Amino acid sequence: DTGVSQDPRHKITKRGQNVTFRCDPISEHNRLYWYRQTLGQGPEFLTYFQNEAQLEKSRLLSDRFSAERPKGSFSTLEIQRTEQGDSAMYLCASSIKGLNTGELFFGEGSRLTVL
Amino acid sequence: AQKITQTQPGMFVQEKEAVTLDCTYDTSDQSYGLFWYKQPSSGEMIFLIYQGSYDEQNATEGRYSLNFQKARKSANLVISASQLGDSAMYFCAMRTSYDKVIFGPGTSLSVIP
Numbered sequence: 741d742t743g744v745s746q747d748p749r750h751k752i753t754k755r756g757q758n759v760t761f762r763c764d765p766i767s768e769h770n771r772l773y774w775y776r777q778t779l780g781q782g783p784e785f786l787t788y789f790q791n792e793a794q795l796e797k798s799r800l801l802s803d804r805f806s807a808e809r810p811k812g813s814f815s816t817l818e819i820q821r822t823e824q825g826d827s828a829m830y831l832c833a834s835s836i837k838g839l840n841t842g843e844l845f846f847g848e849g850s851r852l853t854v855l
Numbered sequence: 856a857q858k859i860t861q862t863q864p865g866m867f868v869q870e871k872e873a874v875t876l877d878c879t880y881d882t883s884d885q886s887y888g889l890f891w892y893k894q895p896s897s898g899e900m901i902f903l904i905y906q907g908s909y910d911e912q913n914a915t916e917g918r919y920s921l922n923f924q925k926a927r928k929s930a931n932l933v934i935s936a937s938q939l940g941d942s943a944m945y946f947c948a949m950r951t952s953y954d955k956v957i958f959g960p961g962t963s964l965s966v967i968p
Contacts, residue, residue, distance in 0.1 A: 771954060782958040782961045783946070833900070841888065841890075844890075846899070
């Protein structure tokens, strides 16, 4: 197991199209997080899961954003009707509940460019 | 509301000197955790150090130490003996009692030779 993997690494799309990102966490990790990061800014919380249960979704997110983790393993983040303001790096991270520090292990991110 | 504040957008430090990066947080939780992550220009997020809200001693990891002042709700990162490779963005983060993790806006550190 080599860590958290995200796919695709880069996505260029036209405004109005739908995009989906996939995240495969470290296999024994029960927590999974999604963040959005723009250049020079900190990761902005989007949503997180414990196993298959979505615990919280950011109130800043419009209804165009949805995330799932159907079997408590991989997760998908879908953005419908993309807008230019959605251009950003989308980061996925996982952790184990109950581990001493609960540190997040991050994937390399999926970069979205909306034209 | 739970929030992380990092008031130093950019910092410079001379190589081999120590530097302190500031972080304050706002929470009403009794149990929480504080992290520092480093993000070099390559983009990867690197975990540096962790402090639990009930830990009585300040955390240390090699050249990194966390100056935890619970009453003041601050968790400053101290990097000793700065190296050129320390040049990066540094993010303070907080894990809430429900395990949600939020990040601050970051501080850009530049180490000058």
